[in-house]
Amino acid sequence: MMLRISKYSIFFFALIIILFPRIASNISAIEHYPDIMIFAGIYCLITIGLSLLMGYAGQISLGHGAFYGIGAYISAILTTRFGWNPWSCMVIGAVITSIVAFVVGAPSLKLKGHYLAMATLAFGVIVFIIFNEEIEWTGGPDGMTGISGLTLFGFPLNTVERYYYFVWGIVLAVFIFTVNIIQSGSGRALRAIHSSEAAAMAMGVDVSRYKIMVFTYSAALASVAGSLYAHYLNFVNPSSFDIFFSIKLLIMIALGGMHYIWGAIIGAVIITFLNYEWLHYFEELEILVYGAILLIVTIFLPQGLAGIPAIVKHWFRRTLSDGSR
């Protein structure tokens, strides 16, 4: 498990974020990539939280699509029906989602493994049904249109490039904040919970408190991501928040490597590009491809893509020591 994340790598990450639209806009084949990267950034916010929950605390969630949806719908309903300021909607969305996560999470997280997976899955399906059925509020399966865009200090975020920097700025801030959590005492407590709940408890770690904290934190991040999504697209409908999406989040985490916080970023970016760009021509095969990716990663690359350097290093070292003998 990756314990230290160097300042240089974060600096390098920031540099790529800044330079990417400049480079992309000069190459006509990938001109539209910054637009896709906005969605990737939105998904990164969810996967960073989910990676903390699954990879570091060892708790599975198949219902984060629901928290994402709750954030998006709260922003959509409050701005279109009541004309509220989008920023306050985003905050209210995060607060309400946190409360929902706490209420659902407190009893759920006492459950383990399969029970937790099914409880979060059931929660996700229930929320999805509510989005579809409460037509008066949510517009039902047709969704809602006319959600206003965002304006930052009188500066409208109305171009792809502006929204790109805004979203990835948030991703970078959340990433650094989460890395700090991982490297603090709380991070060590989380890893202890993952290795053995009983041992962590014996060492005086308040297991249920930590689990609920991480669950709520990841849900709040998903809610903010939902708000960002609604304000960017100016449109929401239930199909963006179904179980398939929750499973896609799981695939992002597994592909990137759930024990590495970098894995959250790598997985989210790759799956987003698969979704919006590369799988475009194979729409019929989409589910099959996702299933195959998840299965292959689980069997052959349980550490995910972010774990490859460690495997290579290990292999290299072994070969070297064999050679010197």
Add this chain to the structure above:
Amino acid sequence: MEQISIAGQLFQYLITGITVGSIYAMVAIGFNIIYDVTDIINFAQGEFVMLGGLTMVLFHVSFQIPIIIAFILTVMGVTLIGILVDRLAIRPIRQPSVLTLIIATIAVSFVIRGAAMFFWGKNPFDLPAFSGRNPITFYGAVIQPQYFWVVGFLIVVVIVLSIFFDKTITGKAMKACADNADAARLVGINVNQMIMLSFALSAGVGAVAGIIITPISLMEYDRGAMLAVKGFGAVILGGLGSFPGAIIGGLILGIIESLVAGLISSGYKDAFALVVLLCVLFFKPSGILGNIEISKIKRF
């Protein structure tokens, strides 16, 4: 038009609920067979049901194979897929933690669903009812002949499985693996073979459920997920690993769902069944037939 009495209406909901509940019970039995031997909850359980229905349509409707032969071929085919799932997806996993196994079975469910969509497309398929579609009217309730087949097959499946687990050496060996895999290995039971057999059996039961429900509710490629969640609801309601619990849990869930759909709102019937699942999980995770310790009821 003839006025339907409230009692007749309730009776109707009860009949429909028992039919749907029988299917949930069979999915739940499938979950339990695999869980008992391997401690895995197979998230792809619903896909076996979907495959059963669609394969039967392929054999019986498209290829015009007589119903009994098509039935046997379908169950054998889906059983084979169950074996493949164990061989190709579950056994190769090197560090089988609960988290990895959940992810692996989810991946399997996607692969099966994706392949089914590629093969059959997105449209639902119909299957002729086994003994026609002339409904019987009974105390104001309309009963399709297929309903009897569903309940009948549940009874047959339960009896056959009970005999298998209680009377045959193989069945007893499987039960031994469920109790203690290490001890079973010590007395010479091939645990890997038993795990494979549990996937085969569970897929077979799923296929039967899929075949008998298709004439009532049609079948399409993405039906599996919801069936799995409901089936798991039945498992939890009855207590994880309990055979009679699965049947009672399935029937209760089916009846609740049918009553909600009829009396409250059909859009919320699925949500209601899941709220019941969540309530049981939160307040009595050992289920209604469960003891205090879940592991204590981990036998048939």
